[in-house]
Amino acid sequence: SQQGEEDPQALSIQEGENATMNCSYKTSINNLQWYRQNSGRGLVHLILIRSNEREKHSGRLRVTLDTSKKSSSLLITASRAADTASYFCATDAPNYGQNFVFGPGTRLSVLP
Amino acid sequence: DTAVSQTPKYLVTQMGNDKSIKCEQNLGHDTMYWYKQDSKKFLKIMFSYNNKELIINETVPNRFSPKSPDKAHLNLHINSLELGDSAVYFCASSRPGQVNTEAFFGQGTRLTVV
Numbered sequence: 608s609q610q611g612e613e614d615p616q617a618l619s620i621q622e623g624e625n626a627t628m629n630c631s632y633k634t635s636i637n638n639l640q641w642y643r644q645n646s647g648r649g650l651v652h653l654i655l656i657r658s659n660e661r662e663k664h665s666g667r668l669r670v671t672l673d674t675s676k677k678s679s680s681l682l683i684t685a686s687r688a689a690d691t692a693s694y695f696c697a698t699d700a701p702n703y704g705q706n707f708v709f710g711p712g713t714r715l716s717v718l719p
Numbered sequence: 720d721t722a723v724s725q726t727p728k729y730l731v732t733q734m735g736n737d738k739s740i741k742c743e744q745n746l747g748h749d750t751m752y753w754y755k756q757d758s759k760k761f762l763k764i765m766f767s768y769n770n771k772e773l774i775i776n777e778t779v780p781n782r783f784s785p786k787s788p789d790k791a792h793l794n795l796h797i798n799s800l801e802l803g804d805s806a807v808y809f810c811a812s813s814r815p816g817q818v819n820t821e822a823f824f825g826q827g828t829r830l831t832v833v
Contacts, residue, residue: 640821640822642822642824644760647827648826648827649723649809649824649825649826649827650762650809650811650822650824651824652821652822652823655821693760695762697822699820706752706764706767706775707752707764707811707813707822708764709754709761709762709763711759711760711761712760712762714760
């Protein structure tokens with residue numbers, strides 16, 4: 608079964624608004640990563656947060672990690688139409704070896 | 720230069736045929752992967768190779784056989800294609816031995832079996 612589960616499955620917002628996506632996972636992890644996939648393209652790495660970190664920022668991205676709840680959130684501030692994509696969380700779990708286990712993704716639509 | 724490249728980008732073929740998808744990475748990574756993304760966008764690991772050796776083989780039919788001639792290449796050969804094999808297949812690579820490392824993905828190969 609999937610290690611990560613994103614929520615919501617789909618999100619539609621207006622340009623300029625903030626978008627928040629959540630991810631839950633099941634086992635202990637080394638780190639949690641967020642990836643972005645534009646339609647018809649491969650996945651692009653956005654940000655990685657280690658299991659001993661609680662919050663991380665990168666530009667308009669803010670990621671939090673709560674290992675006690677086995678959950679993470681990705682916040683995109685001041686969204687743009689170009690942020691329209693699917694966003695996936697992936698965990699690198701010790702018992703999976705060198706393997707990234709992905710959730711089903713959140714489809715974000717940013718309307719101009 | 721493209722870091723992880725896959726060919727072909729699109730593949731349409733009939734049931735029962737045998738086909739291959741090629742993947743090459745120029746990042747100097749030792750670990751390469753094949754993922755399958757179905758119509759609902761679920762990404763599932765199929766295989767993982769580290770320095771040409773298989774380290775993960777999820778429950779994938781024997782019709783799928785990965786081949787790694789060297790650590791920069793991981794090709795996927797599929798025998799006796801079935802309708803259910805239609806999906807987008809992604810190759811990826813990462814640097815092993817580092818706990819906190821990211822995966823680099825190719826652009827995907829959209830396989831359609833008719």
